[in-house]
Amino acid sequence: MKNLRTALAAFLLAAPLAALAQAWPAKPVKIIVPWAPGGAVDVVTRKVAQKLAEQTGQPFVVENKPGATGTIGLALVAKSAPDGYTLVANDMAYSLLPHVFANLPWDHEKDLVPVTTMMDAPYGIAVRADGPHKTLAGMFAAAKANPGKLTFGSGGNGTGPHFSGELLMLRAGIELTHVPYKGAAEAMTAVIGGQVDMLLASTASLLGQARGGKARILAVSGDKRQPVVPDVPTFAEAGLKDFGVLNFNGLWAPKGTPPAVLERLQAEVQKAVASPDVKAFFESQGGIAGGATAAQFAQRVRDTTKMWEPVAAKAKIEKQ
Amino acid sequence: MDVLSNLALGFGVALTLKNLAYCFLGVFLGTLIGVLPGIGPLVTIAMLLPITFGLDPVSSLIMLAGIFYGAQYGGSTTAILVNMPGEVSSAVTAIDGYQMARQGRAGPALATAAMASFVGGILSTLIVAFFGPLVGRWALEFGAAEYFSLMLMGLVFSAVLSHGDLVKALAMVVIGLLLGIVGTDVTSGLPRFSFGIPELLDGVGFTVVAVGLFAVSEIVLNLARNEKVEVFAKDVKNLMPTWADMKAAAMPTLRGTALGSFFGALPGITASVAAFSAYMLEKKLAKDPSRFGHGAIEGVAAPEAANNAAAQTHFIPTLTLGIPASAVMALMLGALTMQGIQPGPQVMTSKPELFWGLVASMFVGNVLLLVLNLPLVGLWARLTQVPYRWLFPAILVFACVGNFSLNNSAMDVYLCAAIGVLGYVFAKLDCQPAPLILGYVLGPMLEENLRRALLMSDGSFAVFVTRPISLAFLVVTALILLAMVLPGLRRRRELAVEEAAG
CATH class of the missing domain: 3.40.190.10 (Periplasmic binding protein-like II)
Known part of the structure; x- marks a missing residue:
């Protein structure tokens, strides 16, 4: 009896988590864009959000929360409930923040988990x-x-x-x-x-x-020429090696979001950006469809953040 | 005529039933939000942006543009009736418009504003149609040095704007400057006066300052007055301006249109700068400048023509070059991008129906606005009979909603309230808010462009006189200064002569 009760209690405790992951998204998902509407990240996110809504049957609502180089919106999401219903979109600017701000109101490395990329630029x-x-x-x-x-x-x-x-x-x-x-x-x-x-x-x-x-x-930049501008050489072809600036538009979730939710989200985004209309839209913008795994994306954010270190030091960038 | 056949193509697009409907919807919404202080075209377009993704590009652009210039019509209404500009650009209309209303001439003031806006809108749309690409190329000639000299001219001109105490006016300009430099300094990237508050890193928003200073403080002032608030709209029979009014307003309207068209075409300059400049010019040209601030009809016609003209020519850099001239224009380009259209100089040639359809819709929209606004004059004038206990809370609610939705930030609402209190103090001290707004707008632009010009010239000030456009502005500035100083000198000399004779 006691065992049964323990088992029942364990089940009841575990059930919401499991159910949460399986049922996600059971209600509208909010994606915060920490920039003004109409900008690059906003346009990319809205395009993907539209597709995600079609695929999951739940609205993906894009909300603009601009200010202070995106840190206001990012801090807001970093402190949100890690239930997969509040996400944040950003681009390469995220990797610059530790070099520009002396104090960020959240842990840049830990509090926000990279989920996947939407578009590489x-x-x-x-x-x-x-x-x-x-x-x-x-x-x-x-x-x-x-x-x-x-x-x-x-x-x-x-x-x-x-x-x-x-x-x-x-x-x-x-x-x-x-x-x-x-x-x-x-x-x-x-x-x-x-x-x-x-x-x-x-x-x-x-x-x-x-x-x-x-x-x-x-x-x-990039390993090969861009289909939208086929006549333009890459930096390497033009004689400059090792200029690895590749902008990304990605999604982040608050630390502690159930892994199952993150996996589902990554899979849905991958599917969304692979759909012909989104892919064509990105290509017309000079972008490349994303969909990287969480591990790949996290590595990229780390690498890019590190890449700027000597740049910030040489340019003597004074932190705010 | 190439332009004419293009315009024919444009009207073919704009006059389809569907696009007419979107044009009407746009200008109607624009008028509505124009009337409401705090809620401006930026917020409205941002909120409507997702809806436009389902429309075809021309229709959505026609509607969004209608909201933008429609707001310039509506903005004068609350400015005239209750001394609260519905749009920032109509702040200067409030100065004389409200006085006209107090004298029982709310109808003529409103009608003048509508007609001046119409003339400004139609004439400047003609400029967009016939000289758009030319003006766009010319606007590109404006670099940091040119902007600096232009702003300097504006600030010197602004000395004319103040009525009353010159020292107080200067103090207000300085307070405006200080408010304007709050936030991250563009040149160095370092924060100023932000006190560690992240929301202040982007500065204090224009809407926050204008709504706080004009709408909120006006409400507090009215509440503080213990006597029964004057209702001046009882007598609204005289709706239309007299023949004499029309004659007095004609030239100011044309001059306002010219100034507005010029400023609107320059990226980064807002319609409010155009309106302020037009007002200052009229005051300078007037035979009796003391009438200004006491219900001069020129003080309504010129800025209203200017802000609407600027709203139309604002589309030139956006459409001919793909350069967003302001935050609202950036939204429009964002809307185009979402439709898969890459904004740029090629849009005009690769998608002529877009450019010419929009230009044609501006003619249509301005006519619609006049037809919409003139009959509304009577209705609006009656609005002043609404008891303040209903009107004020409503205005405050809209002000809060508008301020909040710009950045989805509660901080802006608090800031607006604080500036409202500041505005009350200024009013009690008999300090005019207009010079503050001017310092707030021009000061940071002046500084930013001065430092940018020097950065590019390696610290050499010669750049301001070697570039012809910049030199021209500096010469005009010097002439204005001379013109201001000379009458004083002459008067002194005449006095001396009289004394000698006596």
């Missing part, structure tokens, strides 16, 4: 189409001849374009001047207006101006 370097720089090597030569004279724009201190520019200087052994703007769109405007010489950013954000004949993409 290679980085490109863009210059004005009718400007003097036709190739990456040519631009490097010009930069070496006039150290510090060439400028690169960014959407602000501590953003992907800023760190990527610093990494480019480190790897190519050149000296450029960083000119921060309020947002990458302003920086792109400055490039095509001839105010600054170049901008490094996700290929997606460079494509429009490149297609419109206003900007020229000198090189893209």
Whole structure:
């Protein structure tokens, strides 16, 4: 009798967990986007969320919670219930946070668990189409001849374009001047207006101006060329090895979310990004469908975070 | 004529029953949220964004654009009737519009605002249609040096705006500057005046400041007045402006349209800057500047024409170049991206029905807005007869909802309340809020562009005079300063002559 009671108690205690995982999602899932609506992460997340809703029959609601380089939304999710009903989407910016902020309100390594990637976005370097720089090597030569004279724009201190520019200087052994703007769109405007010489950013954000004949993409990151811009060489082909900036758009869950839920979520996202319409949409954006396993993604976040260490030290980035 | 055949194509798109319906829905929603303080086009479009994914790109763009410029029409309504701008860009309309309403001329004020908005909207849409690509290319010439000189000109001009105590006005500008630099400094990436509060890292939002300063403080002020609140809308029979009113408003409307079209085409400059500039220009040009602030009809017509003109030309960089000129435009481009359309200069040629359909819909939308707003004048004017005990809580609720939804952040609501208290103190001290707003808007842009220009010129100030556009602004600034100083000098000399004669 006593054994039975223990068994029953154990069952009752374990049941909600098991049921939770099996039944997930039993109610609407909230995905926090810590950026303003209309931005790159927002667009990618909404596209995937739409698909996830179709696949699971539960709404996946995207909620924008912008502010403080995404840390407000991230901190919120880090402190949410780990039940799989609150997730957060972010991009490479996540790997920059420890180098930009002295104190983050959550443990960057532990409190948020990487689940899977939605879309990979290679980085490109863009210059004005009718400007003097036709190739990456040519631009490097010009930069070496006039150290510090060439400028690169960014959407602000501590953003992907800023760190990527610093990494480019480190790897190519050149000296450029960083000119921060309020947002990458302003920086792109400055490039095509001839105010600054170049901008490094996700290929997606460079494509429009490149297609419109206003900007020229000198090189893209990644192992192979991009199908959307087949004429543009990779950084390695253009003569710069080891420039491994590959932006990712991924999902994170609060620490302690049941493994079964995470597995199901990863599988559903993988399925969603493999569907023809989402895949085609990503490719039209210059992106590559994601769907990495949790382990792969976690490794990538760690590697990327580490990659910025020498960059932050060299650029003497002062933490907030 | 190439443009004409393109416009014909555009009207073919805009005048289909479906797109007409979306255009109407857009401008109707825009008018509605324009009337409500705190709830602006940014919040509304962000909330509607997911819904547009199911529509075809042209229809969704037509609707979203309608919300944006429709809000510029509606914003003046509450500004005139209850001294609370429904949109930030109509803050300056409140100065003279409210005084007109107090004199029992709420109807003419509202009608003038609607007609000025209409003229501004139609003329600037013509500019978009005929010179869009040209203006877009020209706007690209504006770099950090040009923006700095332009902002400097604005700040010098703003000295004209203040009525009353000059020292108090300067103090308000400085407080505005301080409010404006809260948050992460763009150039260095370091936080200023954020006191370790993450929500302050992005600064104090424009809506937060404007709603707190104008709407919340106005409500507190009204409650503090013990006497029975004046209801000036009893006499709403005189709805339409007189012939004399129309004549007085005609030139200011045209000048406001010109200024608004210019500012709107520049990325990063908001419609409120255009409205402020138009008001300042009118005050400077007026034969009797003392009328301003006491119900001058020019003070309603010029800024309303300007903010609506700016709202239309704001689409130029967005549509011809794929550059989002403001947060609202970034949302529109986001909507396009979701539809699989890559924003960029190629959209105009690869999807002409999108560009020309939208331009044509702006003509249609402005006509709809006039038809919608003129008959509403009577209805709105009657709104002032609603007892304040109903009106005020409603306005406060909308203000809170609007402030909260911008960032889904409760902090913005608290900040707005705090600034409301500050606004009450300012009113008690007889300090005008307009110079504060100007300092808040122009100050950070001035600083950011000054430092950016110097960063790029390696610290050389020569960049401001070697670049022709920048030099032109600096010369105009110098001329304004001279014009302000000279009358004083002349008066002193005349006095001296009189004394000598006497």
